[in-house]
Amino acid sequence: MPELPEVEITKRGVAQHFEGQRLLKCTVREPRLRWPVQNTVLLCEGQVLVRVARRSKYMVMEFGPHALVVHLGMSGSMRIVEHGTAWEKHDHIEWQFDNKLLRYNDPRRFGSVEYAQALPGWQQTYPRFGRLGPEPFDPQFTPAALFEATRGKKVSIKALLLGGEAVVGVGNIYACEALFRSRIRPGKAAGRISRLQAHALHAAVVAVLGEAIERGGSTLRNFQAIDGELGHFQLHCDVYGREGQRCHRCGAVVKRRVMNQRSTFYCPGCQL
Known part of the structure; x- marks a missing residue:
């Protein structure tokens, strides 16, 4: 199962390659993940990826007033692909940015991609984050x-x-x-x-x-x-x-x- 280090590596990679770019299109090929992927994820289309963050084992992609909360589950991963690259068997979601594509692959489909309204302070009230303890690199963890x-x-x-x-x-x-x-x-x-x-x-x-x-x-x-x-x-x-x-x-x-x-x-x- 991808843990905090693996999610942090994924977060840094997505930030390095896609922060500041506009999301041209989001394609949900297979919505049946741990929780069904809702059509609200498409609200991020046309928005700029402002910031990529992490909370515990969740990666957060912030598109201005919209956010996507991604969990890699037991077997999930993301990868950069060129335009025109054929879909692999377990590729479920694709984000098309200005230059390249980002795809979410998950053979066991225990991961999730959920939409959240990115209002000020939204992470403090987001249900998935409610019972999470301090981050290991946070000053609160002493x-x-x-x-x-x-x-x-x-x-x-x-x-x-x-x-x-x-x-x-x-x-x-x-x-x-x-x-x-x-x-x-x-x-x-x-x-x-x-x-x-x-x-x-x-x-x-x-x-x-x-x-x-x-x-x-x-x-x-x-x-x-x-x-x-x-x-x-x-x-x-x-x-x-x-x-x-x-x-x-x-x-x-x-x-x-x-x-x-x-x-x-x-x-x-x-x-x-």
């Missing part, structure tokens, strides 16, 4: 805030990270890696995390997500940047996908267990 978010919580610390209320965008791969770096066992109850551990985990979350963005995200199946470049963070993981291999830090054998229906990788030797 070690103290993370520690406070763990108080009284019986769920595992990994589940808390994935939940998106303590901090957004920490998907499965990045949660495993951040917990390894901070030496915390994934199944440990969030409420038992010490203040010192919260500080270490905060630093690890910020570092892991920052490095993932620098490395183009993680490509496990479908994800690619809009220019076709594949991510390679997964090639540098300390524990994720390394079941049965030796820990780089202490030499113990990396283990895998299923938590909340997700594969969780950790080192039993140095994560306590």
